Amino acid sequence: MFYTLIVGALKNLIGSDVKSSSSALLSLVSKNLSDVSENEVNRCIELILSRRDRKIFIMGAGRSGLVGRAFALRLLHLGYEVHVLGETLTPSLSKDDLVIAISGSGSTRLVITAVEAAKHVGATIIGITSYPDSSLGKLADFILQVKGRVIPTTEANGRDYFARQILGLHEPLAPLGTLFEDTCMILLDAMIPILMNKLNLSEVDLGRRHANIE
Amino acid sequence: MFYTLIVGALKNLIGSDVKSSSSALLSLVSKNLSDVSENEVNRCIELILSRRDRKIFIMGAGRSGLVGRAFALRLLHLGYEVHVLGETLTPSLSKDDLVIAISGSGSTRLVITAVEAAKHVGATIIGITSYPDSSLGKLADFILQVKGRVIPTTEANGRDYFARQILGLHEPLAPLGTLFEDTCMILLDAMIPILMNKLNLSEVDLGRRHANIE
Amino acid sequence: MFYTLIVGALKNLIGSDVKSSSSALLSLVSKNLSDVSENEVNRCIELILSRRDRKIFIMGAGRSGLVGRAFALRLLHLGYEVHVLGETLTPSLSKDDLVIAISGSGSTRLVITAVEAAKHVGATIIGITSYPDSSLGKLADFILQVKGRVIPTTEANGRDYFARQILGLHEPLAPLGTLFEDTCMILLDAMIPILMNKLNLSEVDLGRRHANIE
Amino acid sequence: MFYTLIVGALKNLIGSDVKSSSSALLSLVSKNLSDVSENEVNRCIELILSRRDRKIFIMGAGRSGLVGRAFALRLLHLGYEVHVLGETLTPSLSKDDLVIAISGSGSTRLVITAVEAAKHVGATIIGITSYPDSSLGKLADFILQVKGRVIPTTEANGRDYFARQILGLHEPLAPLGTLFEDTCMILLDAMIPILMNKLNLSEVDLGRRHANIE
Numbered sequence: 038m039f040y041t042l043i044v045g046a047l048k049n050l051i052g053s054d055v056k057s058s059s060s061a062l063l064s065l066v067s068k069n070l071s072d073v074s075e076n077e078v079n080r081c082i083e084l085i086l087s088r089r090d091r092k093i094f095i096m097g098a099g100r101s102g103l104v105g106r107a108f109a110l111r112l113l114h115l116g117y118e119v120h121v122l123g124e125t126l127t128p129s130l131s132k133d134d135l136v137i138a139i140s141g142s143g144s145t146r147l148v149i150t151a152v153e154a155a156k157h158v159g160a161t162i163i164g165i166t167s168y169p170d171s172s173l174g175k176l177a178d179f180i181l182q183v184k185g186r187v188i189p190t191t192e193a194n195g196r197d198y199f200a201r202q203i204l205g206l207h208e209p210l211a212p213l214g215t216l217f218e219d220t221c222m223i224l225l226d227a228m229i230p231i232l233m234n235k236l237n238l239s240e241v242d243l244g245r246r247h248a249n250i251e
Numbered sequence: 252m253f254y255t256l257i258v259g260a261l262k263n264l265i266g267s268d269v270k271s272s273s274s275a276l277l278s279l280v281s282k283n284l285s286d287v288s289e290n291e292v293n294r295c296i297e298l299i300l301s302r303r304d305r306k307i308f309i310m311g312a313g314r315s316g317l318v319g320r321a322f323a324l325r326l327l328h329l330g331y332e333v334h335v336l337g338e339t340l341t342p343s344l345s346k347d348d349l350v351i352a353i354s355g356s357g358s359t360r361l362v363i364t365a366v367e368a369a370k371h372v373g374a375t376i377i378g379i380t381s382y383p384d385s386s387l388g389k390l391a392d393f394i395l396q397v398k399g400r401v402i403p404t405t406e407a408n409g410r411d412y413f414a415r416q417i418l419g420l421h422e423p424l425a426p427l428g429t430l431f432e433d434t435c436m437i438l439l440d441a442m443i444p445i446l447m448n449k450l451n452l453s454e455v456d457l458g459r460r461h462a463n464i465e
Numbered sequence: 466m467f468y469t470l471i472v473g474a475l476k477n478l479i480g481s482d483v484k485s486s487s488s489a490l491l492s493l494v495s496k497n498l499s500d501v502s503e504n505e506v507n508r509c510i511e512l513i514l515s516r517r518d519r520k521i522f523i524m525g526a527g528r529s530g531l532v533g534r535a536f537a538l539r540l541l542h543l544g545y546e547v548h549v550l551g552e553t554l555t556p557s558l559s560k561d562d563l564v565i566a567i568s569g570s571g572s573t574r575l576v577i578t579a580v581e582a583a584k585h586v587g588a589t590i591i592g593i594t595s596y597p598d599s600s601l602g603k604l605a606d607f608i609l610q611v612k613g614r615v616i617p618t619t620e621a622n623g624r625d626y627f628a629r630q631i632l633g634l635h636e637p638l639a640p641l642g643t644l645f646e647d648t649c650m651i652l653l654d655a656m657i658p659i660l661m662n663k664l665n666l667s668e669v670d671l672g673r674r675h676a677n678i679e
Numbered sequence: 680m681f682y683t684l685i686v687g688a689l690k691n692l693i694g695s696d697v698k699s700s701s702s703a704l705l706s707l708v709s710k711n712l713s714d715v716s717e718n719e720v721n722r723c724i725e726l727i728l729s730r731r732d733r734k735i736f737i738m739g740a741g742r743s744g745l746v747g748r749a750f751a752l753r754l755l756h757l758g759y760e761v762h763v764l765g766e767t768l769t770p771s772l773s774k775d776d777l778v779i780a781i782s783g784s785g786s787t788r789l790v791i792t793a794v795e796a797a798k799h800v801g802a803t804i805i806g807i808t809s810y811p812d813s814s815l816g817k818l819a820d821f822i823l824q825v826k827g828r829v830i831p832t833t834e835a836n837g838r839d840y841f842a843r844q845i846l847g848l849h850e851p852l853a854p855l856g857t858l859f860e861d862t863c864m865i866l867l868d869a870m871i872p873i874l875m876n877k878l879n880l881s882e883v884d885l886g887r888r889h890a891n892i893e
Contacts, residue, residue, distance in 0.1 A: 205557030419771030
């Protein structure tokens, strides 16, 4: 309902110029962020904090995978042992490791299959998705709902990510297709200063570290 | 000056909660977007439109490279022949091809070296950077200035991206370290509906295409 | 039968030194190469030659994917438009495009799913596998049988590649685990001079091209 | 001298068929393997064994990078913490970590820059190269010489890998261009059973591990 209204409003802006298009996009991201549950995001931070000495494995495909990689880089910089699905090296997981799986639809098969394997060995799963009732939502131990993914009824869900690309079946391009990823990008980046704070890392610490090396 | 004020304000918010942290981040992204030159962004869109039948090569390292990849995926979906620096397959470029190089500092050596090679064969270079006076700024035929990257004076600029990672020399983690990438992400995503419009692509077209396949 | 004998012989050599280990490996590769069908490999070359102006898409997971990438680089250098499964950018395929799928077991799910999608749009499939009766063997329009993959009965075949990595289920490490990939590497590299010859490309041509640039 | 003779002999075989081409390639690989120093390869194995609890970082560009990745996968399967240059996540290194840098010419700038950074923090460097007098050879603490790379005098050495690709400056395609990588592939794979043996890992152990999971 909300989206139908926004899409209508947004369509009017599109084609005029990038400024209007980007501020329309920002408003939607802002609305999505305000819909994120405080509890869910706090639990997510606690889980990350509790895995200081364990592996964190970020899973996602396509643009969600790229947003996941951007977050993974930050976790690496915070001192975590972090891995990403789809890189050359995929580690084996075990109990007590943490998986953060990102899929707007919650049904990207590449991600679901990897999550199932991780669950099989007892890893804890955080599912970041627009659909708590999706396969990912059901597999996840904890859900971080981020709105934004609209799934066209014509799309064959549950298809493998690469298969969809080969078939030319892309998620809606714009304006709403990117909303999930953009919201995740901002939300995950906003977690970093909180994590730094809780881990007692400061820019000063990092500066001192640099000094040692130079 | 602006940043000093904002950093001060932002520091107060950090550590409280993700909601405040994310809305502070959004405000900064919004401020940065309003500073983007209308002319620069329009020229960028015209250049992309004019390369409908040529190669577009996206260059970036680290998180800027990930944002570039997210944009490259969209260009691919719009029907472009697009390539990305750092993938297994790096094509040779020639005159009339377009390079979009993303580097906040404008001095990431990996990117600069690739841009120099592209310039050597006559490709047109768009440089997306916070620093028009940087190496990238000077090499670029067109600049799209996006504020957000703050370069600590202690950081050895011009170092190779991978070398800095190996040395543990990361850009500031938060809050400002991510600002350049987040602004680029929103800005580039906001270009997509404009490009769709100008290319006369609609969601209906894409839907029709799906129907053919299914 | 052959393998049982060879494994026995090889086990005796292992642990002594790398020289014996590498010449034992070379003998096995050599034996495997002599088992490759002349007809199958020639048809493969003809198919590649016939796709001079079409896309070639190389598919493989893990080490087979790496061998496929090494071949893809060569095809790119020969002037082909070539793509690789698992990179950021996955193009849509269509009729007349060529897929070269590499899977020793012929049952790597990631590859099978992508092959199915490619077949759906009418692309021609070459399957390089040790098992003509596998899923890949059945999907492929043309098979290039390369021996070397031994599948332990305890291994859950048909599992997704990434899932197996997460579970710690690796193919046999040595000596036979690498035989398929090593044989493929040599075989595919040996196709390059033949392709160069048929395409009338010479080192001299390439030299001339360099001269233009420099 | 040897190569000139071989090239002459090989040229006659090329264009006839893949069988002759592949056995000619195998002979060259075999000759190269016999030229590898027993001492150098043993020291390499000892260094890997001594880094059981440290990071191993594999560096290479292009096809050498792919061969390095194939070896990295095996080290991962043997239980090592291993990283690869060019993946999303580049860890910081420190004293006592081990770098294995693979560059036929010994002058690939991307690799050299990363090696310099690693050396700066005190990591031990193994350089696998055809040229002990190259930049890599001089930076390396230990050299593992593998012949096979022939550097055309017209090639601008020391150029960045990506820059060369963009300029269309490839190493000789065939037959000798691939010799270094193919020899490295066999040599590194031949080290795996030796490492397994020294680490007291057996296929039975791996089988038992599987049983635990299933």
